[in-house]
Amino acid sequence: MNKHNPLDNVRIVLSHTSHPGNIGAAARAMKTMGLGTLYLVNPKSFPDPAAIARATGALDVLERARVCSSLDEALHGTVLAVACTARSRDLAHETLTAREAAPVLLEHGLQGPVALLFGTEMSGLTNEETGKCQLLAHIPTNPDYSSLNLGAAVQVMAYELRTALPEAAATDAKVRPLASFEDVEFFYQRLEQILVETEFLDPAQPKRLMARLRRMFARARLEAQELNILQGMLTALRK
Amino acid sequence: MNKHNPLDNVRIVLSHTSHPGNIGAAARAMKTMGLGTLYLVNPKSFPDPAAIARATGALDVLERARVCSSLDEALHGTVLAVACTARSRDLAHETLTAREAAPVLLEHGLQGPVALLFGTEMSGLTNEETGKCQLLAHIPTNPDYSSLNLGAAVQVMAYELRTALPEAAATDAKVRPLASFEDVEFFYQRLEQILVETEFLDPAQPKRLMARLRRMFARARLEAQELNILQGMLTALRK
Numbered sequence: 001m002n003k004h005n006p007l008d009n010v011r012i013v014l015s016h017t018s019h020p021g022n023i024g025a026a027a028r029a030m031k032t033m034g035l036g037t038l039y040l041v042n043p044k045s046f047p048d049p050a051a052i053a054r055a056t057g058a059l060d061v062l063e064r065a066r067v068c069s070s071l072d073e074a075l076h077g078t079v080l081a082v083a084c085t086a087r088s089r090d091l092a093h094e095t096l097t098a099r100e101a102a103p104v105l106l107e108h109g110l111q112g113p114v115a116l117l118f119g120t121e122m123s124g125l126t127n128e129e130t131g132k133c134q135l136l137a138h139i140p141t142n143p144d145y146s147s148l149n150l151g152a153a154v155q156v157m158a159y160e161l162r163t164a165l166p167e168a169a170a171t172d173a174k175v176r177p178l179a180s181f182e183d184v185e186f187f188y189q190r191l192e193q194i195l196v197e198t199e200f201l202d203p204a205q206p207k208r209l210m211a212r213l214r215r216m217f218a219r220a221r222l223e224a225q226e227l228n229i230l231q232g233m234l235t236a237l238r239k
Numbered sequence: 240m241n242k243h244n245p246l247d248n249v250r251i252v253l254s255h256t257s258h259p260g261n262i263g264a265a266a267r268a269m270k271t272m273g274l275g276t277l278y279l280v281n282p283k284s285f286p287d288p289a290a291i292a293r294a295t296g297a298l299d300v301l302e303r304a305r306v307c308s309s310l311d312e313a314l315h316g317t318v319l320a321v322a323c324t325a326r327s328r329d330l331a332h333e334t335l336t337a338r339e340a341a342p343v344l345l346e347h348g349l350q351g352p353v354a355l356l357f358g359t360e361m362s363g364l365t366n367e368e369t370g371k372c373q374l375l376a377h378i379p380t381n382p383d384y385s386s387l388n389l390g391a392a393v394q395v396m397a398y399e400l401r402t403a404l405p406e407a408a409a410t411d412a413k414v415r416p417l418a419s420f421e422d423v424e425f426f427y428q429r430l431e432q433i434l435v436e437t438e439f440l441d442p443a444q445p446k447r448l449m450a451r452l453r454r455m456f457a458r459a460r461l462e463a464q465e466l467n468i469l470q471g472m473l474t475a476l477r478k
Contacts, residue, residue, distance in 0.1 A: 028388060
């Protein structure tokens with residue numbers, strides 16, 4: 001258990017997976033989002049070359065995967081279990097969207113292991129399985145075709161978990177110096193003067209040409225170096 | 240063009256895809272989120288049984304997929320092109336997260352076709368390819384292993400688009416017609432030619448001038464009328 005990164009406390013549980021390729025895809029999806037703990041309840045075939053082929057750089061996740069003979073074994077020690085489900089159910093648990101479920105999982109993950117459970121490719125989870133979970137999570141889909149591939153569903157949930165991490169909000173944008181107000185204004189004046197000289201702009205009928213150009217460059221939020229380029233271009237074009 | 244559902248105006252463009260299975264997975268991912276328009280730029284193998292096998296219930300998307308011989312062909316007619324990229328780039332375009340990019344795509348999708356572009360499995364998009372886009376979109380990942388499977392990346396972006404749909408429906412912005420991809424490309428060609436003629440741009444030492452200008456105008460998201468003004472200005476300045 002890691003108190004600092006709740007992702008380390010998230011256990012992805014795949015129940016009765018039919019296609020080993022999907023186990024590999026799930027491992028890769030997990031690792032891309034910083035999840036590493038995979039539990040497999042009675043997989044049809046594991047280990048399997050098809051799983052290895054689809055896992056690519058996430059072989060470590062596959063190697064550490066724990067095969068369980070029952071869901072109870074896979075959920076042992078968890079403080080929250082969430083079932084990922086496409087179908088709406090008769091006697092439904094509280095159902096959250098994937099986006100709503102992610103922070104709930106992480107909050108609980110600060111306290112102890114949490115599980116996110118996925119059923120078989122064909123029929124999903126049984127009512128008995130969802131009955132062992134406290135919450136259902138649902139990925140919003142096209143009502144006419146809601147069948148996400150298992151690996152794709154793990155990818156979306158893992159992505160939502162990562163996105164819900166406060167740290168993920170940190171940006172790494174490189175800042176480039178922006179052009180100053182006065183330099184941009186000087187550019188507009190010079191441009192206007194040149195447009196008048198070349199008779200593109202008629203001062204008697206200016207319409208809204210300069211206003212439109214201002215608006216366009218405003219959206220671009222010109223950088224200092226870009227403004228230098230634009231000024232250089234004007235000089236060259238006037239030679 | 241559908242004025243009511245901007246998802247119908249989203250074009251998923253896969254450039255130089257190596258593995259046909261990933262094309263099938265992308266088609267399925269798209270359909271689960273209500274996207275149906277797939278463009279393939281020089282795929283290694285298509286049609287292909289591996290694509291069909293992975294598409295399952297999304298064969299209609301595969302069947303309607305359009306194979307193009309160039310990115311220009313695939314972007315023809317679009318009013319916004321967004322490049323999905325994992326790498327951060329030297330002279331980066333404006334980069335948004337997947338979540339930030341989705342509503343931008345949908346807002347533009349109310350006006351006309353928009354493209355979301357994905358590169359090859361191994362090396363992603365080239366700088367030339369991203370240079371033809373106005374925005375970069377980035378799926379936040381584990382910094383130690385950021386390699387999403389292509390189908391999984393399409394799944395996450397398609398999911399974000401679907402999730403952003405209610406917001407887009409709520410916006411009632413006054414829209415001005417945007418310049419089309421091909422008209423903007425034509426402007427860049429003409430501008431470059433004039434800059435060479437005026438010796439502002441030395442073809443022997445172009446440095447990254449055109450890339451910088453593309454990046455600046457990309458941020459502005461030129462409107463059709465603005466592009467006319469810029470072309471008129473060029474003509475006037477050359478007199």
